[in-house]
Amino acid sequence: MSALVFTQPAAHSIRIANAISSIQVGQIAKKTVVRIESSIGDFGSGVIIGRKQQGDRNIYTVLTAAHVVNHADRSYQVISPVPLNSGVEKKRTTIDINSASDIKILPQVDLAVVSFESKNIFTVGTIGNSEYAEEGSPIYVAGFPLPGKASSRIALQFTGGMVSARLDDKDPQSQEDSSGYDVAYTCVTRAGMSGGPVLDAAGRIVAIHGRGDRDNKEPDSPEGSDSSIVGEKTGFNLGIPIQTFLKLQTQSRQQIGSRLDLTPLNYELSDNSATIGTRNQKFNQRLRSKSAGSKIIDITKVSIRITD
Known part of the structure; x- marks a missing residue:
């Protein structure tokens, strides 16, 4: 059994992820979030976390809550985001999934992984x-x-x-x-x-x-x-x-085609603080070491400062 494994970069090569505007985060959500609808008409949501190519088709992995898809007596459909290759006709597509083979309920937690195939290209969330x-x-x-x-x-x-x-x-x-x-x-x-x-x-x-x-x-x-x-x-x-999820996932990152970015989040970094956020709303954050003797940055406190 393999698992998703990641390593923390050495202190001297730590990368910092930049905050982006709320509008940009919203665009990411719009491109990666799916609706999961059941045969009785109720529905939940999910997010695309992987894509692997298989011939001319793409196999996508969606992460969702188990209670959205755990009814054995129902069938399910994924209503996708707008495909990146949709051209002029920009609309969501409905994709049937096989309840027996395309849904995997994870143990002990309210999480499930759903797979679907499509010739279309969708954005994979990070x-x-x-x-x-x-x-x-x-x-x-x-x-x-x-x-x-x-x-x-x-x-x-x-x-x-x-x-x-x-x-x-x-x-x-x-x-x-x-x-x-x-x-x-x-x-x-x-x-x-x-x-x-x-x-x-x-x-x-x-x-x-x-x-x-x-x-x-x-x-x-x-x-x-x-x-x-x-x-x-x-x-x-x-x-x-x-x-x-990462601790329970039995497929490797390469198997599902996922994207990981496990770096700390900073916008403007000084000796003991970081500022993240948008142009009009900044979040000042104090930094501390993750553990004694470690130089790895950990964001711990946030206070909001509204700018002019």
């Missing part, structure tokens, strides 16, 4: 490093929510916020099964966005969204299309860190 998604880090969530009261149309929604908590260190008194949901954030989400990516300020996938916290004192509910879920949303939502 996998980032969720260890840098610390409290206060700016992030975005993208997915396809169910139509609301204001509009009956289905559209990709892209919302921004920040990481509000890391739940990796479990409370010893808690008996709740987290299913891997170890990062919380303040982005607005709705039912149907489960399986969509959580993106950092460089547009890299750092988590998979799947739960919305509600005030009914019940466990956080999967954000599928189940209208029976009650309780008002609190504004806190949960995702599964992408490093959890």
Whole structure:
């Protein structure tokens, strides 16, 4: 059994990923996020994380939440992004998937991998490093929510916020099964966005969204299309860190054609701080060493400074 393996670059050759504008991150989401629809009409979201060529066809790998595709009595379709090679006719395409052979549910966590084939060319999302998604880090969530009261149309929604908590260190008194949901954030989400990516300020996938916290004192509910879920949303939502997926993924990076960028995220770097963000909104971040004696940069604190 092989696994996705990556190595941390030596301290003297550390690369830094640049933050990009929210508009640019939104364009990445638009090109990589898919809708996954079931035979009964409900749906969730996913993100393309790999492409391998096989003759004149391309085999794509989509990462999503397991509860989006884990119903054995249903069939599923992937509604793709607009193909890069679509020419004048720019529209999404519907692709049938085989529930038995194209869906793989990962163990112990609410994650699944979906494969589909197409002659079209789609953008592959870049996998980032969720260890840098610390409290206060700016992030975005993208997915396809169910139509609301204001509009009956289905559209990709892209919302921004920040990481509000890391739940990796479990409370010893808690008996709740987290299913891997170890990062919380303040982005607005709705039912149907489960399986969509959580993106950092460089547009890299750092988590998979799947739960919305509600005030009914019940466990956080999967954000599928189940209208029976009650309780008002609190504004806190949960995702599964992408490093959890990397540890469980049994195929190699080369097998699925994935792209990894695990470098720290900085925009302007000084001796003890970094500034990331857009022209109008900067995030000043203090830096510390990852471990004693290490010069590897770790972003830990974020404060927002609005510029003129």
